Amino acid sequence: MKKLLLLLICVPFIGAGQIYLGNNQSICEGDSAQLIATYAPGTSINSTGSPILITECDPGAPDLLEIQNVSALPVDVTGWRVIISNNYTNINIANPNEQILSGTMLPGSTQYWTDNSTTNYWGSNMMWNPGSYPSFTTWIMLLDNNNNVMDVFVGNWLSSDIASSLITTSVGSISLAGHWNGDGIDQTNIGTLLQSFSRIGNEDNDDASDFTILSTSSAITNAGLNLPFSGGGATWYDVNSGQxxxxxxTLNYSPTQSTYVVGVITDSSGQIWSDTMYIEVLNTNISTTGFSLCNGSVVLTAPSNFSTYSWSNGASTNPLLTVNTPGTYYVD
Incomplete structure (x- = not known):
């Protein structure tokens, strides 16, 4: 591991050697660094998706939804948001109230909301109901702090509805397509009082197989939900922001300032591994500290009329040096 991170000292022992992020990178401001995690031979990583998932949806009275940290690591959810549907027949209409999260969710911790105004109130009626399509429908969307879709739950909507969806939200138009497989869960047989579609198992398949009908159990782990989920590929953090x-x-990331990035995995035995890399963000303009390479090579020119020139990198013995990589250069 190239750098010890204080970000990670609050979790169980984290080892180095099973995940490798490659060499440090330099990018121009506004460009993206491609981050690629590779694993040592024999490392078993199961694909599970987001560390925060929708774990419960009760469309009865009162309506309720729950999210949970299903990973083995704390997750800073500051800026994440939960968005829900608000129309039975138009999939593209979202509830005007959104929940914007803050703070850190510890492994196994939950957050939930209902449309009972006395308990974890959503802020308005959650327009859900048990029953059949097309009379009653449901969706829930979980976004991260960069407004990426991290998880969705869909009830009753057909796969064709999902594929054509383009939902108007406070952070732009977002489609459910690609985040849920097949038709939504059949809401016909769920009870009208204290029954939920509850997540079970130990992986996220993005379809109806992830859920079964259980008694509503907000704020505790569902029966049959095996935590923590193992693996999930790498989870990436910006060390400067803690996000x-x-x-x-693989991940394309465009930081606005130079930063360390950490990639963390959990293998199939529950062991946590990490590695870090440094992304240097180069200013696109000439500054008082030097020259930018963002617009191409830079030609450095030494004073003339000297008999010999010896540049520090050994690449030139004349007054001109063409520079293609960041660094400090001098001439004797």
Whole structure:
């Protein structure tokens, strides 16, 4: 591991050697660094997706939804948001109230909301109901702090509805397509009082198989939900901000300032591994500290009329040096 991170001292022992992020990178401001996590031979990583998932949806009275940290690591959810549907027949209409999260969710911790105005109130009626399509429908969307879709739950909507969805939200138009497989969960057989579609198992398949009908159990782990989920590819964090920036074995990231990035995995035995890399963000303009390479090579020119020139990198013996990589250069 190239750098010890204080960000990670609050979790169980984290080892180095099973995940490798490659060499440090330099990018121009506004460009993206491609982050790629590779694993040592024999490392078993199961794909599970987001560390925060929708774990419960009760469309009865009162309506309720729950999210949970299903990973083995704390997750800073500052800036994450939960958005829900608000129309039975138009999939593109969202509830005007959104929940914007803050703080850190510890492994296994939950957050939930209902449309009972006395308990964890959503802020308005949650327009859900048990029953059949097309009379009654449901969706829930979980976004991270960069407004990436991290998880969705869909009830009754057909796959064709999902594929054509383009939902108007406070952070732009977002589609459910690609985040849920097949038709939504059949809401016909769920009870009208204290029954929920409850997440079970130990992986996220983004379809109806992730859920079963259980008694509503907000604020505790569902029966049959096996935590923590193992693996999920790498979970990426920006060390400067402390924010999670993505999940997966590859990620394109555009930081606005130079920063360390950490990639963390949990293998199939529950062991946590990490590695870090440094992304240097180069200013696109000439500054008082030097020259930018963002607009191409820079030609450094030494004073003329000297008999010999010896540049520090050994690349030139004349007054001109063409520079293609960041660094400090001098001439004797």
């Amino acid at each position: 999670m920036i993505g999940v997966g074995d």
